[in-house]
Amino acid sequence: MSKGLFITFEGGEGCGKSTQVKRLKAELESRGIEVLLTREPGGTILSEEIRRLIKDQEEDAPCDRAELLLFLAARAQLVRNVIRPALAAGKYVISDRFSDSTIAYQGYGRGLSLDFISAANDFACEDLKPDITFLLDVDPEVARARMRSRESATHTAADRIEKAGEEFHARLREGFRALAAADRERIVTIDANGSPDEVWNLISNILRKVIR
Ligand SMILES: Nc1ncnc2c1ncn2[C@@H]1O[C@H](COP(=O)(O)OP(=O)(O)OP(=O)(O)O)[C@@H](O)[C@H]1O
């Protein structure tokens, strides 16, 4: 039985997940709650290696099925070695992306079987589900503008998945929305078009009802 709380953030590229995750971590810690922050794919030595293969292997880029299996391998390692032990120790775990992203990206985006992904997700996670998921929903133009400003601010180029076309990103958004519609208990959709402060206010209002 886990004693902690498992919170995930989901949404397309540039919707502001990492920005809000940092604020949430700071807010929880200011209340004396022990927080473990992790990101997907990544969060363990093996999983960070897999992240590099997924994102930056251009010469022999993973085919769709290989990409799916790599994400799942990274997740299995993260859940078993990091997330479960932290929850068992009573920590709050915040993950910047989790299983819903696999359904949105590899299912809706790449067109792989949703049933297979769902079952494989459960296998990889040993049936662990987030207690609450914040889905940050933004208009595609807003997300694109944020990505561009980040690329110029940090002097980094878009990775292989970020560079996928507009249609792909539209399918992602549809996927995330379908997931949210199917599980309103767990997934809270946040209008993330506003300023970082506005988005944070929406999140912290929900949080108040969730935190014990
Ligand atoms: N509410 C906001 N309004 C304006 N700019 C924002 C907002 N939230 C984040 N940004 C900026 O937009 C860019 C993308 O934000 P962030 O990195 O948090 O998104 P992300 O969802 O984590 O993206 P990715 O999926 O690529 O990891 C950053 O440069 C960030 O500073």
Ligand SMILES: [Mg+2]
């Ligand atoms: Mg991010």
